[in-house]
Amino acid sequence: MAKRQNPAAEAQAPATETPEQTAARLGKGAPTPTRREQEAARKRPLVPTDRKEAAKAARAHQAEAREKARVGMAAGDERYLTQRDRGPQRRYVRDYVDARFSIGEFLIPVMLLVIVLSFLPWAFMQVWGLVALWAFFLIAVLDCIVLGFVVTRKIGDKFGKTKVERGLKWYAAMRALQLRVMRLPKPQVKRGQYPA
Numbered sequence: 737m738a739k740r741q742n743p744a745a746e747a748q749a750p751a752t753e754t755p756e757q758t759a760a761r762l763g764k765g766a767p768t769p770t771r772r773e774q775e776a777a778r779k780r781p782l783v784p785t786d787r788k789e790a791a792k793a794a795r796a797h798q799a800e801a802r803e804k805a806r807v808g809m810a811a812g813d814e815r816y817l818t819q820r821d822r823g824p825q826r827r828y829v830r831d832y833v834d835a836r837f838s839i840g841e842f843l844i845p846v847m848l849l850v851i852v853l854s855f856l857p858w859a860f861m862q863v864w865g866l867v868a869l870w871a872f873f874l875i876a877v878l879d880c881i882v883l884g885f886v887v888t889r890k891i892g893d894k895f896g897k898t899k900v901e902r903g904l905k906w907y908a909a910m911r912a913l914q915l916r917v918m919r920l921p922k923p924q925v926k927r928g929q930y931p932a
Contacts, residue, residue, distance in 0.1 A: 812921040821921060825901050828894065829887055831931040833911045834923035838883070840876035840913035880909035 784790035808816030846869060853865035884905030891900050911919060
């Protein structure tokens with residue numbers, strides 16, 4: 737049977753004491769606290785007393801976590817990448833695409849130029865703008881097809897032909913069609929700095 741303490745001594749003990757305070761008070765050579773004392777030291781209310789302050793703190797914590805994840809993803813940190821971007825093969829594809837010059841990078845600026853040309857009053861400018869856009873689009877698609885074959889061959893040489901992940905061609909093409917400054921994760925290599 738556990739020995740009961742004097743009720744007067746219990747009333748004198750502080751009611752809300754943190755575990756750190758308990759550890760500092762007890763130290764070596766002091767008696768081990770009873771279960772009741774340890775439970776009392778750990779008690780916290782289930783519902784915070786100030787809900788607005790708790791909600792504000794929770795929002796601040798979530799915003800900090802989101803910012804940390806955004807920075808981590810932009811830097812290419814594996815912990816913060818989406819499932820689509822994870823793995824050594826995907827990193828290799830990203831580095832390879834970022835190291836080369838892709839024609840598809842300039843597809844968006846060319847489209848904007850064609851939109852501007854379509855507002856001009858000369859019909860031949862509008863027609864030639866559309867022809868140039870379609871020609872540029874076809875060249876960009878051919879560039880992406882060649883890129884897909886080159887990437888899968890290089891991945892097969894580096895990681896083994898049987899271990900090539902599915903969807904790498906599409907992944908490389910989608911990254912090659914984006915402007916370099918808009919790519920996420922951000923490019924980790926300079927142009928011409930191909931992965932080994």
